[in-house]
Amino acid sequence: MLNNFPTLYPDELFYSAIARYKQANAIDSKLGVERDIYGIERHHKVGKSVYFPQRLGTFIDRLPFYAKLSVDELIWGHTMFPFYTAFMTDVKTNTIFDAIKSGNQMSIENMVGIPMSKIKTPKFLRYCPCCYEEDLNKLGESYWRRLPQVPGVLYCPTHKVLYKNSAVDITTANLDYVCADSDVCNEALTNDENAATYKALDKIYVRNVQWLMQNRISLPPNYISSFYIDRLREMELTSYVGNIKMTEFLEAFQGHYPTNYLELMQSAVSIDERNSWPKLFIRNTAKNRSALRHLLMLQFLKVQLAKLFEIEPVIGKRQRKKSNRVPIYSSEERKEQWLMLLAEHPNANRKELSKINNGLFAWLRIHEREWFDKVTPKNIKTRNLKWNL
Numbered sequence: 001m002l003n004n005f006p007t008l009y010p011d012e013l014f015y016s017a018i019a020r021y022k023q024a025n026a027i028d029s030k031l032g033v034e035r036d037i038y039g040i041e042r043h044h045k046v047g048k049s050v051y052f053p054q055r056l057g058t059f060i061d062r063l064p065f066y067a068k069l070s071v072d073e074l075i076w077g078h079t080m081f082p083f084y085t086a087f088m089t090d091v092k093t094n095t096i097f098d099a100i101k102s103g104n105q106m107s108i109e110n111m112v113g114i115p116m117s118k119i120k121t122p123k124f125l126r127y128c129p130c131c132y133e134e135d136l137n138k139l140g141e142s143y144w145r146r147l148p149q150v151p152g153v154l155y156c157p158t159h160k161v162l163y164k165n166s167a168v169d170i171t172t173a174n175l176d177y178v179c180a181d182s183d184v185c186n187e188a189l190t191n192d193e194n195a196a197t198y199k200a201l202d203k204i205y206v207r208n209v210q211w212l213m214q215n216r217i218s219l220p221p222n223y224i225s226s227f228y229i230d231r232l233r234e235m236e237l238t239s240y241v242g243n244i245k246m247t248e249f250l251e252a253f254q255g256h257y258p259t260n261y262l263e264l265m266q267s268a269v270s271i272d273e274r275n276s277w278p279k280l281f282i283r284n285t286a287k288n289r290s291a292l293r294h295l296l297m298l299q300f301l302k303v304q305l306a307k308l309f310e311i312e313p314v315i316g317k318r319q320r321k322k323s324n325r326v327p328i329y330s331s332e333e334r335k336e337q338w339l340m341l342l343a344e345h346p347n348a349n350r351k352e353l354s355k356i357n358n359g360l361f362a363w364l365r366i367h368e369r370e371w372f373d374k375v376t377p378k379n380i381k382t383r384n385l386k387w388n389l
């Protein structure tokens, strides 16, 4: 039983609360604190991530009955989960939620696509020097917030000052639980020459990030790609059918943002480059696309986030007549539809599933047999008991 775990502050990372627990109870080893938190010994694997700790269900079970924290609240309110899953489908979001709750062989960073992403996460834990001072005065201590850790967030929305790197390098393999105190948060405020250029853009970005972190949202499969095409069509940046006028689109996108802002956002755009990221981003439906770039794209398209998540009917690409032979969906899209269907009918066997969507069932069995067999439950054969007796 874990009797004196501290109450989490608003937007505090769970990692930060563990660090405060470790310090308050003068526990000197990492292993000691993990034994308390998860009730485990050394040979058990714990996800030690700062962003996405695992086995949070086990932690919640160890709290006394009067602790009012739920696993749901912990994951949505105190890990980076809501930001990184915001543009994913229900199926994927739920899979990741369960992995954080119950533990998983794979790191959650891998599941949300961080190592493969062009958008690198900050190397150090970040903080606002003014929030830090205020915390000391009000609370007697400070803590690590989630917002400064989001890639692309530059300024504290309360104090309008640049976030600073602390001395806590979260890429170190053997990272300890470190509190936000004067040993590691000692960067002075600096004059910010670029403020005028970036502040307005950053303000919108931060507001959108906060919105994503406060709303429990997810998108239907394939929805956002069609949504993007519809908005681009309204801006006359696609043909009637929905083919993107690529050069015009890239020029408009580049013109919308100052070049050095895009560089800061790890998203510089070159019009000549064959594989310019907005080009791949708009076209590719299967790949994991970073939330940061979704937000840049939506800001360019002047879309309010709430509007996007109202999930109104979308058109996307229109089919040309006589093009019936071209497959409408890619393999990845079909797979995603199938996973949705499986999630909606968790108890159905193959026969029943084939009745629900025979076209999709048949297509996947022909074209993606190995994958299909892996994810689809087998028909349960009922044995004739007489033979066994």
Ligand SMILES: [Zn+2]
Binding pocket: 128, 129, 130, 131, 132, 156, 157, 158, 159, 160
């Ligand atoms: Zn601040």
